Amino acid sequence: MNFRKSILYICVVFSLVLFIEGVYTLLFAEGEYNSTEFHSKYNPVEIVKTRIDAEDVPKALLPYKNILLLGLDDDETRSDVIALINYDPNENKMNILSIARDTRVKSNGRYMKINALIGKGKEKMVIDTVEDITGLSVDYYITLNFKGFREIVDALGGVEIDVPFDMDYDDPYQNLHIHIKKGKQVLDGKKAEEFVRYRKGNHDGEGYEDGDLGRIRMQQLFIQEFVKQKLKLKYLLKADEIFYTAKKNMKTNIEIGDLRYFIKDIKNIKPPTIEGYTLPGYSRYIGSQWFYIYNKKETKELIEENFFYTDH
Template sequence: MRKFIKTVSILLLLSLLSVGVGGYIYLKSLNPSDVSLMNRSNENKNSETIQKINILVLGVDETSQTDPKRSDTMMVLSYDPNTHKAYILSIPRDTMIKLPKYGTQKINAAYPIGGPQLAMDTVSQLIGEPIDYYVKIGYEGFIQLVDDLGGVEMNVPMDMNYDDNAGNLHIHLKKGVQLLDGEKALQLVRFRHGYAEQDLERVKVQRDFLLAMFEKAKNPSTLLKIHRILKNINQYVETNIPPVTMLKYADYLLKLDKDNIKTATLPGTPQYIDGIAYYITNPQEVRQFMANLNGDIDNKTNEMTVNKNIKIEVLNGGGIPGAAAKTADLLKQQGYDVVKIGNVVGTTYNTTQIINRTDDKKVVEDLKKILKNAIVVEDTKGSNSADITIILGKNI
């Protein structure tokens, strides 16, 4: 999944543009008339309504002559300057869609079939929100970008060891908080084979890295390297976002706090259909999920504070790939503290179970609304460190 690496540079780009000086340096390097236009835009800022912006990030490998150039990475970066809130939404590349004249396809086929515009239109229809712009990102400058930043501090969630001599991929990282240079950061975001829920757990780690990179890019020391970094970014980024639009959002992005950035994966279920792996979404579930994703964090403060007092472990007992990580993602969006994700070994569950060790009936009822087909099992004498264990069955 080396193509994912391409996505990190866009968040870095937007972060750098949130540093006013860096943005003006970038704009001046393009065209003096753009600077004049930006000055007029700033003069009118008080009378102008600045809107929420949705950007589709496409990670496309165009280095191979035989590669169909599918967008192996798709993310929606959304930012609302009126609330100073944002989200990063990962869209699995196997998501099933239907394209006119082409029938059933995976969503990563939209880009090679119809270019960025079809990819934007397809994602917009899928999530029920307009996509304003796209960014297609090159991969080759990733290592240099991280090194230019002076490395990125990241908590590596586990020992990572993997060697693929044919693909010239060698990953060897130790678990724990550490400063990753470009080479090690590359290994982190490419690793996947050691996760219990391979793809879904991997994208979570990748999003965590984006947030860590965002924080590093906002460091004032970044300004000292602005020319070199922007030159590197410009070499590998293609976008239809006008420079003036980027800078219009710069002052607002500067105020964006990491705690106001939600991260999520589009809800769905991995399935094999006629021997082909797809990620199946439910339109109603997606609409509800997007409504929650766009919800006001401040309005949910009390609910989320209560939820965070409940420690939950999520175990995959139904054998459905990715189910535990997907459910954990959904629970975290609701403010729950998911302390463990894993698999049940030796037993297959047909029915999802909520094993309750608390006296909080409201939390259990709320969980039943999320896990509609689940049954509740009271475990008052349980010794498990988690307050609630969710065992996902085949009926999830």
């Protein structure tokens, strides 16, 4: 099976975190957020109690934000990484729903894979489809190519990961070569990319028994370790560097006015609690293609039982 180069989950999540913190750090001296007048006008508890319309306040002040993260393939016509981040800033908790790139969806009367939607209708078509699948409203989106991934990891000194087994894979057609030894080690940008892209070896019996699901678990582990290790003050001092690295390779509808609520006190920032999930379903061969058929009933139950949402 061909692997497509893509921004994987940690690049996306970390870019989001540092994008928010980088901009806020640059604005921190303004002091507007810390003013009594600001909190009096935009108190999240009062917003919920009085059910103020979302247009009356910055989006970030409303609870339970949903951010759609899209990682593009080589020619940037497919979003081969699709993840919905469900974040509660008040509780500092984050859910990540991974959506298989081969998920079968219907658009304009035709069935296709969800990763092809961005090439046909840009982010809006993907957003509409994800909202239909999950029942959650997408507040923000971030679309990234893979170019900043290694730079971000290297700029922060790598990430320590306990690699579960030797990872070896070579695909000369893609110029993809993965060689990582088992055991706890610090992965630099190059090795980090190999780790999150690995699925199987060149021989039978090598790799994850459950294929892409195993890879998703490792990607989500990488997210958790990256955020836990790097969301610290000494690394946040590099926020402007990371912000500009991410910005060069990012398209988003997040605006400066939406960012300030997420960072209350830069000295006391704590990594969020992260839970990872995959869209329930199964694979099926249809019309000479493999598709992932998501289970609507199980998806609804997963969202209702684990995700933050309101009826706003």
